[in-house]
Amino acid sequence: MPKLLQKPRVxxxxxxxxxxxxxxxCTTLQQAQRELSWIQKELPREQWEQACTxxxxxxxxxxxxLGNQPFGSVNIKCRPGVLxxxxxxxxxxxxxxxxxxxxxxxxVLDMCTGSGCIALYVATELSNVTVLGGDISQxxxxxxxxxxxxxxxxxxxxxxxxxxxxFQPLAGEKKFDVVVSNPPYIPTxxxxxxxxxxxxxxxxxxxxxxxxxxxxFKALVTYHIIPSQCKIFMLEIGSREQGQYTRSLLNExxxxxxxxxxxxxxxNVIGFRTDIxxxxxxxxxxxxxxxx
Amino acid sequence: MLxxxxxxxxxxxxxxxxxxxxxxxxxxAEDEFKEKFIKGGSGKGGQKINKTNSKxxxxxxxxxxxxxxxxxxxxxxxxxxxxxxxxxxxxxLEDPANSRRRIVMERQKMVKARKNKKTKAKYETxxxxxxxxxxxxxxxxxxxFIDENSEPVQxxxxxxxxxxxxxx
Numbered sequence: 001m002p003k004l005l006q007k008p009r010v011x012x013x014x015x016x017x018x019x020x021x022x023x024x025x026c027t028t029l030q031q032a033q034r035e036l037s038w039i040q041k042e043l044p045r046e047q048w049e050q051a052c053t054x055x056x057x058x059x060x061x062x063x064x065x066l067g068n069q070p071f072g073s074v075n076i077k078c079r080p081g082v083l084x085x086x087x088x089x090x091x092x093x094x095x096x097x098x099x100x101x102x103x104x105x106x107x108v109l110d111m112c113t114g115s116g117c118i119a120l121y122v123a124t125e126l127s128n129v130t131v132l133g134g135d136i137s138q139x140x141x142x143x144x145x146x147x148x149x150x151x152x153x154x155x156x157x158x159x160x161x162x163x164x165x166x167f168q169p170l171a172g173e174k175k176f177d178v179v180v181s182n183p184p185y186i187p188t189x190x191x192x193x194x195x196x197x198x199x200x201x202x203x204x205x206x207x208x209x210x211x212x213x214x215x216x217f218k219a220l221v222t223y224h225i226i227p228s229q230c231k232i233f234m235l236e237i238g239s240r241e242q243g244q245y246t247r248s249l250l251n252e253x254x255x256x257x258x259x260x261x262x263x264x265x266x267x268n269v270i271g272f273r274t275d276i277x278x279x280x281x282x283x284x285x286x287x288x289x290x291x292x
Numbered sequence: 293m294l295x296x297x298x299x300x301x302x303x304x305x306x307x308x309x310x311x312x313x314x315x316x317x318x319x320x321a322e323d324e325f326k327e328k329f330i331k332g333g334s335g336k337g338g339q340k341i342n343k344t345n346s347k348x349x350x351x352x353x354x355x356x357x358x359x360x361x362x363x364x365x366x367x368x369x370x371x372x373x374x375x376x377x378x379x380x381x382x383x384x385l386e387d388p389a390n391s392r393r394r395i396v397m398e399r400q401k402m403v404k405a406r407k408n409k410k411t412k413a414k415y416e417t418x419x420x421x422x423x424x425x426x427x428x429x430x431x432x433x434x435x436x437f438i439d440e441n442s443e444p445v446q447x448x449x450x451x452x453x454x455x456x457x458x459x460x
Contacts, residue, residue, distance in 0.1 A: 031344075034345060034362070070364075070367070070369070083339070086342065087329070087331070088337055089338075182339075186339055198336075198341045201339070210339050262328065262330075265337050
């Protein structure tokens, strides 16, 4: 450490300057202090100043600056071009794996896998699973593969990723027991509104991973959920309407409901076929807060 | 040698327990508390916002004690930290005399006290030695530089005394 920086007054002034830089991106001083401590913990000293400018003045997401985001017990590498894993998604992944602890071996399709976070969460928590992550973006496929490699020591199940188009039928008549997805679900009219979508999201995260509405859910049901003959699905949604629409696409063989997140917003549409084992049925029902 | 003996004899022997001999961290059963993930601010969520913090709040059912943690970026880590804090608080409440927190704190106090004592003893010895040297030169009023081939030359006494003190 240079001698000059050891003087408390100099350090205090330096920290204050960095904090001031960060403030525009943080709602509170405490939040800015936390972000600064993470930057200082994870990046070398010579990058601190630039990182704070990128974050505060340019509103770049912290995860792109630090290059990663913890997701459950998985560490997910992040870079521009691929959606950053969210808290809300982490929350429902935890509930998803709860359903399958100790169950028979089963297969999962994670459509629009992006960084691979959902697929990796499942494959690191459960050993009785084979997960396939699909995405149309090559940036996502290569990042998801890097993330599999990064976490290979804690992966218990089988996992792979492949190039797949949400709006095309599943190739090769593949069958899955479970379909999960965090598809793009922000309607175009909302995506461009400042009051709807956070500035740093609109500026830096890929539109491909964000923009979408009812047609996305139609494609998931008609090209993936029904042809794969899956028994259970769990999709992240942005509005109650998207859940109701998904319900309308499925027949009476399906029980479909909404799951609210910890802030009581509709966050998932969950469905299961009535002919699955009653032990699993009960578990899935416990995750549904409202039937559709 | 003499100094060493004096130093150790001036310290009363205090036995400090080893750091790895501390009692185990208290744990708490998952059904004793309610866990909540706190989200501040706006009503949106999901893909629309990208939060960097992940606040975990635990409420102990029996006592109503509430603890939170958002120290790290990892929710898993924050959940662990919150459980540790809550377990430690409960232990403090139930058995304050034997709680791990108290025992660890007491050990830290002892370590600090021992360190202070050592530092004090060290400076006392240094001060004493200095005093001894100064006493040695006390009686000298005038210093003369003597060379075999020339007459004795008077020198600055104060300056030379300081030089001598350093060399002793």
